[in-house]
Every structure is written in structure tokens, then in C-alpha cells.
Amino acid sequence: MKKILFGLLVIAMVLALTACSQDQYEQLGELMGNMSGNIYGIEANLMDVENATNQVDGAVAVDGEGNVTVSLEAKTAQSIVSSVVSVKNSETKIEALKTSLSEPLLGKGATDASKAELKAQITAQATVSKIDTATVAEEKKELAESVNEVLDAVQASLSDNPTKAELATVAVLATLSDAVKNGNEETYKEAGKAAVDALKITTEIGQVDLFANIDLTKLAEMFTKGISRDIARDGEEEQDMLDKFMPVFGDSIPEVLDCLTENEKFTAQRYAKFVMECKAMRASYEMIAKGYNIDVNAQLRGQVAVDSGLTIEDLGHYMIAVMFSAFDSYDEDDAMVPFLELFINGNEELPSNYALIKEFDRDKLPDVTEEGSPYYEKAQAAADSMGANMVDEYNPEEDFSEFFINAVKDSSTIIGKKVNGVLQTIGVILIDSEYEGLLDQVELEETDSAAKGTLMSFLYFL
């Protein structure tokens, strides 16, 4: 079958193309490409884009004296999210909407006072959307806390001249809040999916595609060809794991750098914005997973039908979201920002590492773990900040993998709840994207649970 198909392919290509030089191929490609445009000169119908932009603009009112009011009741927020999601199937409309939403909410003549008032109003709307965890049902508390955590992060994330995209993102959060207050497991799936689809357009994390340049054959090899299940973190095995991991994702990881920087400079505001977006994305995916409300073992036994339209790219978004939201949750001393600022921007004595990070060559990047490194002090402060807050949940003397496996088994602990929630969400994404086979690749002992299998695969993935 393969030979027949390829034979036909070769015949067709040979018929289509005479033996050409590379230059001739390029010329031919250019000629063919010239035929790809619409000769009538008709442009795409962007009425949906205009409608979505108008919905966002409609939430902000400026009176004759320059006073700003922002209104994001449930109905308004829902209209904004629906209108943004309506363009999701058209690449042309998505790009046009992103361009439109990147504009500031206030016009060019706006004063600094108006901009500050707009920022305060948006923050106030976010605060109003918060959920009173004392009054929600027990089963909703976890979701309510994660949504509140995002809403708390809004103020620090806003730029000095808030854009339409930022307001649209807050509207998405308002719909998540409404879903928790008034919804149930059935509506969680729909609300969470709408939020994910909208955030992919309105946020920068939504545009980071971890799988864009993925080498599919290397990904398949990573999970299917006799990988040792030993995930001990000492030198040689860690090197092997990272050497397998890096070629798979290629150029995708440095895309995250652009979310943290402006004009190649890291800023605290960009970091706060990115963290807020990560939290929003994470809360949305976990809301979808909550809609299925089953345990990981049941998922892996194929007893659950998952049909939320999630793809393997969603796993990439979720992994980044979990990583950065977890960093921020544990970093109560806010030590990550000074470290990143030094590492990316440099200072009077140290050069900027922006270009090296973009290139993502592990051999050229400076080491931050050696005591003699100029970055060591700030890196250690960040590690200590996170470690100090993790110590209630994680004993550094304990083997890392055993710690997570025990957390899986006991979901009554704080870390147990978190780990099982993440695993459930990963399981839902993998099943929906029909990659649940990845979960079968890890060698398990007979007494190991399927949940442990998910965990082992997830740890390999990281």
C-alpha cells in the first residue's frame, strides 16, 4: 500500500515537474504562488471582527468631562466572549481581531488621569467578579479559589494604557466567575472551552505554540522506543532526558521570552501580565476537566467520553500555564522578578542574554547554579523563596518522584489535591486529542495505578 501510494505520488510529481534546479523550483513556486490571490480583489468579510471590537468598546464609556466608566456585567462579558469566539475558525479574522484588540481603549488624546481611572475601573470590575468562597458549595471551592487567584492578579497585569485585549481578557474571567457561581458540571465544559478559545485570541500565552515546530518523529520516539523509566535526577540520566526533550520542541520555547519582554527588555509588568494570563488559561482548562468530574483511573480505562475539541496543542498551553502559575504561587518573596530581570536584561557589568535565550543553545547560556556565577545569588534567592513555601508540602530530603506518587495516592493533602487536579486535566486533554496512547508507554509494575502512569508520563514530558 505504501509503495503504491508513493509510486503514484512520484509519478504525479514527476509529471508535474521536470528535473529542475533549485532556482527553477523557486521560480516555478513563485509563479504558482502568483495565482493564489483572488483576482477580483475581494477582501475577507470582517464584519464579525468589527462586531467583536464594538462589543469591547461598548463596555467603556467616557463622558464629556473625561470620566471613565467600565461595565462588565454578566451579559456584557458573555457577549464579548461570544463575539471573540465567533471568529475562531478563520485565520484571517483571528489576525484582524488581534490587530484590532491591540489598540488602546482610550483614544490618542486621553490624559494620564483618564488612563489611570480606566485602569482602576477595570481592576474594580475584576474585584466585583470575585467569588465569595464562604458561600459557595464545597465542590465548587477549588474552582472558585483558582478563579479568584486570577482576578487578584489583574491589577498588576494591566498596562499603563490598557488595551482592548486586556479588557476582553477580564471579560473572559468574569464569565468564568459566573460559571462557578451559577453553573454546574455540564456548563463548566462549555464555559471553560469558550474561555480557552477566547484567551487564545486575547492573550499572548494563547499565541505561544509549543508544538509549532515540533519534530513529530522525535516526539513519537520519545514515548515509544524503549525509554528507561528511571527518572532519577542525577547527571547522566537527566542529560539523556533533556537531550531527548529539547530537539522535540525546537524553537517553540523561546516564544515565551517574547511574552516577558518589550523591545527585548524584561519588565515586571510584562511578567505580571504573563503570569495572570497563565493563571487564566489554567483555570479555564481545569474548569473543562471539572466538567467531566471523573478520576484519572476511570479516564485511562476508557470509561469516559471526552469531546471538548481539545488538541495536543492545548497540552502545551496548559503545561506552560501550570509551570508559571505554580512558580508565582510559591514565590511569595517575589524573588523571581529580580532574577529574571538580571538574567535577561543584564546590568552595567553583565551583558543582556536576550539573544542567547532566543537562540536557546544550552551550551552558550550562562550557568546560574554554580556559586561563582554572577547570577547565582538572585537565582538562589528565587529558589529559596519557592522552596521555603513548598516545604510545608514537599520535604526536600524526599525522592522527588516518590513524593509525587504519594501525592497522587493521597488527594486529601494540599499537594495531593493540586497534583490530582493537574493530572485529571492532562488526562482529559490527552484523551480528547486522542493521544491517550502516550499514557500506555511507560512501563508500570502490576501494582502501579493508572494515575501513576499518567504522572510518570507527565514527568517524562517535563
Next chain:
Amino acid sequence: MKKAIILVLMVLAAFAFVFAADEPPVVYDDINFAFQPTLARYDAMGQSGIALPTRLDSFFTNPANLGVKRGFAVSVPSFSFTMYNIQPMVSDPDAMENFNALIAGDSDAAVPFATKYLENLGSGRNMISKIDIGVALKLGVIGAGTNVQIKLHTLNEGTSVASQNVIPEVNVAQTVGLGLKIIDTDVFSFSAGASISAVYKAYFKGIGGSKILDLIGGDSDPDKVLLWDTPVMGGYAIPFNLGITFGLFEDQLTLSATANNLNGKFYMKSYTGAGYLVNSYFEGTIEVPDDAPVARDSVDFEVETPWTLNFGAAFAPKMNAIQPVITADLIDMFELIKSFNQESFRASDLLLHLNLGAELGLFQIVKARVGVNRGFLSVGAGVWLPFAELDASYGWQEFGEELGDHPVDSFTVKFSIGYDK
């Protein structure tokens, strides 16, 4: 004892009921599964020409053409091959390097070439290729044709190769048509016709990009994947076409209207694998291997395919040395009329339902063609050889939801052995 046996049987039956599982149907709303044989001349002329009666295969689009131009024509067989997404590959130096290596016999270049091809398919729906093998006969006012068609669709709900799915589709169709010239004068003629097809269709559940690469790289057994490991949906439909044609000036100017793919609902069943589908019709044809998945129960479901209302005009003056032809079709008029009431309707949308084509023949031996298909250019050529015809076409069409989202190019070659003048 008897009661105990009955009890055990009842319990076993109950468990069998609990454990028996259905094969869930798979439906792809983004793919139009309507059947139409490959028409290279029609494609080269911007997919226009329903009013043009001068070829054997024209009765597939407008059965009234059987009445306009009666006579004898046969094609035994015709073979066509269409390849999509050629331009992105030709423009990519790495892809062409792998292509040259493949032609030179380096089989290691197959997987990198295929990977690059899958990357270029992008997101949403697309196609890889289409193969059509058919026989057709026109005898007086009756036409008949049998076609076997294989299509490779793709559907990517994400953005990367990792979420790409390839969906093979097979169609076997038998078409019969009748056209009558009801009014025939020197100035004016009126013909009407109908054709009906019996179509059996089977399509696979999407096969993931990584699995496709495994197949190409020889890491998976194609028989196992295609016969047993991939669910298949199979079923039939009996669609029919109606057409009328007005002819002026000895049918040198013709105006037509057609309703195509009426009654286009497919009655489908789900199967655990293609092997089980074949064995359900021809018991025991394919031996089931020991490691094949257990067959689940088939589920009945339906797949709707849209009908279209089309108008066309063709001007083909009867000349000796050169034979010019001009065609213009207004396609999918029912959808256009529905869109008049929508807020998003624009006057320019009318142009998006207009297909134009032109052909210039030389002594009826060599033909050059050009067309515009909803604003996208197409070109083609045809050569008449003794008892054979070779047609080729290249053009673009929109696969995305909105204009400019996802234009895709395709190249078609059709070779027919027979007589068709």
C-alpha cells in the same frame, strides 16, 4: 440442574449485554462528502461548463447534455490523479531536496518529505490527493458510468503536525443518465435530463500524523492499521441530478440550470475496522488476525451532503480550424439567495459564486484552457490522441471558512482511452 444452567446462561447473557460495546460513529461536519467524479477539463475552466455538452463526462454535471449532443462516446477506462498543496512544496528548498533524493531512490528521504508535506497542510480541512478510475459510455441519449474514487482528506483542529489527521475516503459509484431534446428547431432547442447514482462510500476515522509517518517509515504494518486498527464508516446514498438546457443558434449558445446532488443523504454504519466492513458483506473474505481488536456493534447514522442549484451559459461556435469556447456558471445559487437576508451580505459576494472558463482548441487535437473559480485562477490543456485523451489542469480554490484563510492549489492529470469527439 436445568434451572442452574438456565440461571448461568441468563447471568452470562446479562454480562454479555453489559460488556457488548457499540462502535461510535465518527462524523466530520467540515468535510463535504458529496460524490463527483474528477473532471479535469471542468477544473481547468474554473469549474464551469455545466451548459457545455461537448464531452462524454459532461452528463455527470448536467444530464440534459445527453439530449443536446446525442451520439456515441466511450471511455474504457479513464484514470485521473489529483495532487493538492504542490506550491508550498515546490517553494521549499528542503522539500525539493528530499523530493530529488526520493526520485533518485533514497527511501530514507520519504519520512522527511512526508513530514514537510504534513506541516504545509496547516490547520482546518485540506486534501492530499484524489484518484479516480472509471468507465463511461454514451449511447444516443443514454449515458452510464462506473467510478472508483479514493480521496485523502485531512483535518487539523489544532495548528501543528501533532494534531493533523488523515481521513481516507473510498467511493464506488454507478451512474445512469437520460437526456431528451424536447424541442429542436434551427433557432431554439430545449433539453431536459436526469441522472441517478448508486454510491457506496466508506471513510476512515482520522489517522494521526505520527501514525502516517510510521506507516511511511515502515514502522507500522499498513494492513494492520488500515484493515483492523482504524474504525471505518460505510454506507450508501442514491443521489440524483436534474438539468435543463436551452439552446440557441444550433446550440452554439446554451443556457442551463441544474440541481445537483438531490437526495444526497448517506445511510451509514460504523465498523471497528475495514476488515470487519468487508466481512460483513462478504463473510469470511478476510481472515481476522488473533491480535485484531474485538469487533464492536455497528451503529446506524446518517451523513447529509448538500445539494446545489446552478445556472450556466456556454458559447461554443462551430468552427473548423480553431474551436473557441466560453463558459460562465453561477453556482450554489440557493445559498447565495439565503445570504441576501444576512447582515454580513455584500454585493461582492455575487462574484464569489461566479465561475468563468475559456478554451481554445486547434483542429480539435490540442486545447488550452483557463478559468476563474470563485476568484481563483486555473489553467489547463488537453491533447486528443488516437483513441485516447490526456487532460491536465492546475488551479487554486479556497478551503478556509473565509476568503483568503486557506487557498489550496491542485494539479490534475486525466488519461482516457476511448472515443469521445
